[in-house]
Amino acid sequence: MNENDFQILGERPVRVLFTGGGSGGPTLPLLALAEEISQQRKVTHFLFLGSKNGPEREMVEQTEIPFVAIPSGKVRRYWSWHNFIDPFFVLGGGLMSLALLLIFRPQIVVSAGSFVSVPVAYAAWILRIPHVILQMDVLPGLANRIMAPVSKALVAYFEKTAKKFPSISFKKVIGPVVRQEISSANAKFANERFGLHPELPLILITGGGQGAAGLNRAVLPLLKHLLKNFQVVHLTGSGAAKCFVQETSVFSHQHYHPLEVVYEGMGDLIAKSEIVLTRAGMGILGELAVLQKDTVLIPLPGTHQEENALLIKENNAAEYVSQQVLSTEGVNWWDNFFEKRVPGEMGKKLHKLLPDGGTKDFVKLVFDLSGKV
Numbered sequence: 001m002n003e004n005d006f007q008i009l010g011e012r013p014v015r016v017l018f019t020g021g022g023s024g025g026p027t028l029p030l031l032a033l034a035e036e037i038s039q040q041r042k043v044t045h046f047l048f049l050g051s052k053n054g055p056e057r058e059m060v061e062q063t064e065i066p067f068v069a070i071p072s073g074k075v076r077r078y079w080s081w082h083n084f085i086d087p088f089f090v091l092g093g094g095l096m097s098l099a100l101l102l103i104f105r106p107q108i109v110v111s112a113g114s115f116v117s118v119p120v121a122y123a124a125w126i127l128r129i130p131h132v133i134l135q136m137d138v139l140p141g142l143a144n145r146i147m148a149p150v151s152k153a154l155v156a157y158f159e160k161t162a163k164k165f166p167s168i169s170f171k172k173v174i175g176p177v178v179r180q181e182i183s184s185a186n187a188k189f190a191n192e193r194f195g196l197h198p199e200l201p202l203i204l205i206t207g208g209g210q211g212a213a214g215l216n217r218a219v220l221p222l223l224k225h226l227l228k229n230f231q232v233v234h235l236t237g238s239g240a241a242k243c244f245v246q247e248t249s250v251f252s253h254q255h256y257h258p259l260e261v262v263y264e265g266m267g268d269l270i271a272k273s274e275i276v277l278t279r280a281g282m283g284i285l286g287e288l289a290v291l292q293k294d295t296v297l298i299p300l301p302g303t304h305q306e307e308n309a310l311l312i313k314e315n316n317a318a319e320y321v322s323q324q325v326l327s328t329e330g331v332n333w334w335d336n337f338f339e340k341r342v343p344g345e346m347g348k349k350l351h352k353l354l355p356d357g358g359t360k361d362f363v364k365l366v367f368d369l370s371g372k373v
Contacts, residue, residue: 013043016366017106018065019120020134021056024208025283026112029134029177033110034065036180036363047104049097051116062263070096072116097123107370108132115143125150130369133168134177134362136282138307140164152369155362157282157354158311172365175358176286183290183356185267193265194257196272197231204273205234208281212237215279215298218323222330223256231255233269235262267291274343280305285312289354292347296337298323317350 014037018030030048038044050056052069060067097120101109109124111117112134124131130152133144138161145165148154153170156162162171191198203226207215216236226232238260262269270276270291278284280299285308288295295318299305313320319337326333 013045014041014367014370015045015104015106016370017047017049017101017104017109017120017124018111019049019109019117020112020114021050021054021116022114023281023283024055024059025281026114026134026136027056027059028179028283029136029286030110030112031059031063031065032177032179032359033362033366034063036359037366039180040363040367045104047100047106049100049116049120051114054114054116059263068100070100070116070119072114072119094119094123098126101127101129108366110134110366111147112136113141113143118143118146121147121150132365132369133165135161135165136176136286137161137304138311139304141304153365155365157286157358172361174361175355176282176289177358177362178287178290179267181264181267182270182287183267185271185291187268187272190265190268190272194233194259194269196233196257197255200231200255201229201274202272203230203232203275203277204269205232205277206279206284207235207237208279208284214300214323218298218327219277219330221327222334224253225331225334227253227255230274231257233257233259233273235259237261280309280312282308285318285350286354286358288347289317289350290356292344292351294341294344294346295319295350296321298326312350312353315349315353316346317353318346 016037018034020026020030034046046065048060048065048067049070050060050067051072057067057069101123106129109120109129109131111121121131131150132153132155133147133151135144135154135156138158140161148165148167151168154162154165154168155172155174157176159173162173165171190196196202205219223232232255236258270287270293273293275294275296276288277296277298280297297309297312297318297320299309301323309320312318321333
């Protein structure tokens with residue numbers, strides 16, 4: 001069957017353009033959204049617009065979704081000579097976005113932040129294509145605030161966040177948008193894929209795409225202590241694992257598994273974990289909520305992640321420790337935390353705070369706004 005055949009049967013093709021990135025956190029929910037749309041509709045067409053050197057490019061190119069890099073600038077609130085040339089990048093990105101939108105003809109544009117999304121959102125507004133913002137973090141990012149006046153709808157994880165977008169009339173608060181790999185994760189598969197001991201409890205340490213170096217240094221004094229009772233999988237970030245091998249002998253331990261990044265099997269790895277030490281980006285937190293994992297948050301200092309961590313800590317849905325405390329008092333802090341911890345309690349509260357169903361709710365919104373009910 002071709003597209004016309006499906007139109008005759010009453011199901012028209014779905015065309016969605018995604019944009020965003022800057023890190024893996026915003027990119028994965030967009031890919032999860034595309035995955036769910038594909039499961040609900042037989043004919044789908046996707047296009048992803050991102051930055052040339054951002055991590056989103058490699059992530060998207062591992063799927064079947066076409067990726068196009070567009071010029072993007074950045075609004076800086078400090079002096080930089082880049083401030084003089086960035087407007088030209090933004091203009092170039094806007095013109096390229098207009099051309100790509102006219103060629104691809106999407107029914108809807110969905111973005112998850114980052115400045116590469118800004119020219120795309122305004123191009124969509126000019127062409128009267130509905131634009132939807134996915135705002136996962138507690139504090140709205142500057143790019144999303146700039147896009148708000150030309151956006152049709154907002155999807156957020158928290159009610160207090162949605163209220164910070166008064167110019168957008170249609171707002172929806174949903175649970176995390178996660179890949180099917182997370183929802184169907186199986187701990188047994190992690191044992192096979194990553195060579196883990198089937199009986200020994202696992203601690204997963206991950207710094208995400210940003211801030212991994214600082215987190216790696218912070219947990220370094222704690223690793224040998226953890227390995228007394230746990231096996232550890234440590235996602236160090238690209239290029240970091242080799243440096244770590246040279247710095248400490250702990251990496252010769254049979255139950256220490258340093259990996260730079262994991263593209264396949266992350267859900268199984270989370271499912272296997274008893275405790276996860278992570279940054280406080282909402283992308284990973286959404287996945288941990290679905291799998292109800294006890295979590296220790298070490299937010300990237302001086303960023304929006306601190307607000308994420310505070311809100312989740314206020315709901316007793318995770319533990320919060322600063323990077324500085326972890327690096328200077330890590331062993332004592334861990335012993336106090338572990339003694340008071342009730343296994344599984346934080347994971348259940350995290351799941352209550354960020355409930356299931358977000359992916360399907362978002363897909364329904366996409367269909368509603370694009371006329372594909």
